[in-house]
Amino acid sequence: MLEKLPKPAKQWAESLHWQERRFLLSLCHLLCAAPPEYQANFLDQYTADGLIAKILQDYDTQAKVQQYLKAFHIQTELTQDILRRYIKQFYVHSAQDVRREPEKYLESALRLVTSPEEKNYVLNYILGFELIELMFQMSWLQHERLYSLQNNQEEFWNTYIKPIQYAHRLNGIIQPRDERLFFARRSHFVQTPRIPEKKLIELVMVTFTTDMVSNLGFSLVRGIRSVPFDYNFVYRPEEENILFAAY
Secondary structure, eight states: OGGGSOHHHHHHHHHOOHHHHHHHHHHHHHHHHSOHHHHHHHHHHHHHHHHHHHHHHOHHHHHHHHHHHHHTTOOOOOOHHHHHHHHHHHHHHHHHHTTTOGGGHHHHHHHHHHOGGGHHHHHHHHHHHHHHHHHHTSOHHHHHHHHHHOSSHHHHIIIIIHHHHHHHHHTTSSOOOSTTSHHHHHHHHTOOOOOOHHHHHHHHHHHSOHHHHHHHHHHHHHOGGGSOOOHHHHTOOHHHHHHHHHO
16 A cells, blocks of 8 residues: 555655554544545645645646636636635535545545645646536526537537536526427526526536546646637627527
8 A cells, every 4th residue: 555655655654653653544544434524624624725835836827727717708816715715625526526436535635635746636626617617607598609619519518518407407597398389498598597606516516526627627728729618609699699590
């Protein structure tokens, strides 16, 4: 097991005296035996300050993520308070993933502190989460416009839009009625979801795993064109859309 640790951690663990090893084993036992929510709170309290300091030192990556947020007209500023909130949220989100992949919880959570490069995982998570929140608040017509811009439309639809619209239905946010009737269908198709902030965060965390969120952010960091976006097109008023269609 020690062979799987980074070399400095392995050397530190092997250098401990017997009494200190007992303390370490006791901590490991308590952490593994605790419910995931308690593990999440402990990890947040124990690691947040160090992670925030590392992120703030990497100004270039932080500035790039901030730039991409603005490209999607997302107003979130990467302040220390926002970073702290997201680090805690990441641990809680990972704890919720336990229900789907229990063996990956500590692996997912501890990856943030095992390597200096993993600070970027937090920024990828923030970027992906903010974009998914944006999509959750779009109407289905806006989903259709966004989807039409994508390079791989089917994959984008199945990965993001379909689960979001299913969550809309399941939670009564948008309830289609008489879908075969054009005007009835239209009323829900253009409806803008109104979701309180707390509920919005919960929906994203239930609908998507931490890896899915972070992978979306990572794909954006690699190249903003991985998710093509045209704000004026996606959010064009409905009246303009009707006139355009009639043309």
